[in-house]
Amino acid sequence: MVIGGLQRFSLIDFPGKISAIIFTLGCNFRCPYCHNPELVDPKQYAETLQQDNVMDFLKSRTGKLDAVVISGGEPTLHADLPDFVQRIKAMGFLVKLDTNGTNPDLLEELISRKLLDYVAMDIKAPLCKYEEIARVPVNMDAITQSIELLKHALIPHEFRTTIDKSLLTTKDIIDMAALLQGEELYILQQCVTSKVLDKAFMENSKPYDDRQLDNVVTQAQKYVKRCFVR
Numbered sequence: 001m002v003i004g005g006l007q008r009f010s011l012i013d014f015p016g017k018i019s020a021i022i023f024t025l026g027c028n029f030r031c032p033y034c035h036n037p038e039l040v041d042p043k044q045y046a047e048t049l050q051q052d053n054v055m056d057f058l059k060s061r062t063g064k065l066d067a068v069v070i071s072g073g074e075p076t077l078h079a080d081l082p083d084f085v086q087r088i089k090a091m092g093f094l095v096k097l098d099t100n101g102t103n104p105d106l107l108e109e110l111i112s113r114k115l116l117d118y119v120a121m122d123i124k125a126p127l128c129k130y131e132e133i134a135r136v137p138v139n140m141d142a143i144t145q146s147i148e149l150l151k152h153a154l155i156p157h158e159f160r161t162t163i164d165k166s167l168l169t170t171k172d173i174i175d176m177a178a179l180l181q182g183e184e185l186y187i188l189q190q191c192v193t194s195k196v197l198d199k200a201f202m203e204n205s206k207p208y209d210d211r212q213l214d215n216v217v218t219q220a221q222k223y224v225k226r227c228f229v230r
């Protein structure tokens with residue numbers, strides 16, 4: 001595991017729980033709106049944290065925090081993620097994983113070893129448009145496998161999409177909701193453009209307005225049980 005950041009306290013990243021967030025270094029996508037460029041672009045890499053220091057911090061928070069969120073970057077790029085999570089679980093914390101879904105084998109291992117209590121998977125775009133948003137070649141079988149794994153896993157999870165009119169149309173969003181047919185929770189999030197990977201995107205970004213969001217949420221809810229904008 002290469003750890004690029006630690007947020008010591010969060011009330012919003014694990015639903016209903018007080019958590020700390022560990023940010024792993026490195027990502028295999030290059031989403032223009034990524035607001036953690038220092039974890040994604042090697043030229044901007046943050047200074048790494050010692051794993052033992054992070055573990056010592058977590059030990060000091062047992063009984064005070066409920067959970068640990070493993071985010072990134074893309075955590076599943078790190079082959080030792082399951083053993084790392086196991087050490088965190090052994091301290092009594094719940095664990096949430098944020099993932100872009102590109103490593104279904106590791107996701108399956110984490111699920112089968114009962115190491116996860118919540119998973120948030122990004123859906124970047126309708127399948128035919130994925131590479132346009134991720135800006136790298138994408139193994140689409142891996143993405144669909146991860147979606148299917150989570151659909152059938154008996155652990156709480158959410159699918160979520162970062163939206164912007166310059167990247168995704170309302171039809172794109174409805175197509176993604178249709179891909180998630182029958183799912184419990186689909187969350188849409190507007191881009192935060194204060195810090196992004198691609199500065200040109202910052203200039204071209206066009207947020208959806210409230211009326212458009214209401215309309216798209218209503219249409220998405222024909223496919224998923226709950227859809228809302230965060």
Ligand code: SF4
Nearest residue numbers: 027029031034073100
């Ligand atoms: S938004 Fe997520 S998947 Fe995309 S580049 Fe950033 S860390 Fe990677």
